[in-house]
Amino acid sequence: MTALEAALAGLWLMVPALIPNAAAVLLGGGTPLDLGRTWKGKRILGDGKTWRGFFGGALTGVAIGLLQIAAASKVNLDYQQIFGFGSWPASLYAVLALGFGSMIGDSAGSFFKRRLGVERGAKAPVLDQYNFVLGAIVLVLIVRPGWFFDHYIQGNGLLGLLLLLIVVPLLHRGINIIGYKLGKKNVPW
Ligand code: CTP
Ligand code: MG
Numbered sequence: 125m126t127a128l129e130a131a132l133a134g135l136w137l138m139v140p141a142l143i144p145n146a147a148a149v150l151l152g153g154g155t156p157l158d159l160g161r162t163w164k165g166k167r168i169l170g171d172g173k174t175w176r177g178f179f180g181g182a183l184t185g186v187a188i189g190l191l192q193i194a195a196a197s198k199v200n201l202d203y204q205q206i207f208g209f210g211s212w213p214a215s216l217y218a219v220l221a222l223g224f225g226s227m228i229g230d231s232a233g234s235f236f237k238r239r240l241g242v243e244r245g246a247k248a249p250v251l252d253q254y255n256f257v258l259g260a261i262v263l264v265l266i267v268r269p270g271w272f273f274d275h276y277i278q279g280n281g282l283l284g285l286l287l288l289l290i291v292v293p294l295l296h297r298g299i300n301i302i303g304y305k306l307g308k309k310n311v312p313w
Contacts, residue, residue, distance in 0.1 A: 134284010140189030141226040141260030144181035152177025170244035189219030229259015
């Protein structure tokens with residue numbers, strides 16, 4: 125595997141964790157996850173984290189991951205090794221962990237924002253950009269540690285993490301501007 129392939133694979137395999145955030149903006153709304161409850165005078169998560177957004181986002185990420193698994197089975201064995209999620213059903217568990225871990229990380233980010241007194245929708249640099257990828261990585265490390273090791277540590281895997289570090293904030297910003305223009309978000313961040 126070349127350095128370029130490793131970096132691109134790192135990005136490709138994280139797609140099921142990158143989709144949920146954008147999907148939640150489109151599908152979200154309705155009952156908040158915290159049901160409006162507060163803790164020490166502040167909302168637990170706030171109105172920006174809804175059940176529809178959580179499950180709509182996570183399941184959209186999983187659905188895209190399943191398409192990626194199907195696509196990987198069509199390419200030659202070398203590329204399957206690099207861009208595949210592994211053998212079925214381990215690949216399914218990885219994709220589930222990425223999709224749901226992403227939305228758990230997103231919710232955890234809001235939990236910390238509320239504790240710090242940051243209002244719903246207000247900026248929290250770094251936290252807003254990386255919370256979902258971090259959540260995905262943590263959940264994958266819990267359910268599929270070997271998967272993470274194989275794709276993001278071994279060989280040139282760290283290059284994938286490096287590329288994510290650069291691309292994720294750009295993607296986050298771009299998607300939020302689109303969400304804002306579509307009238308789905310009140311602020312372009
Ligand atoms: N969204 C949702 N449910 C989720 C996550 C997101 O409904 N679990 C929707 C909400 O409409 C939210 C929008 O997607 O306002 C943008 O998400 P995000 O920027 O993560 O939320 P914020 O509104 O900025 O709230 P917070 O300050 O808690 O991050
Ligand atoms: Mg926000």
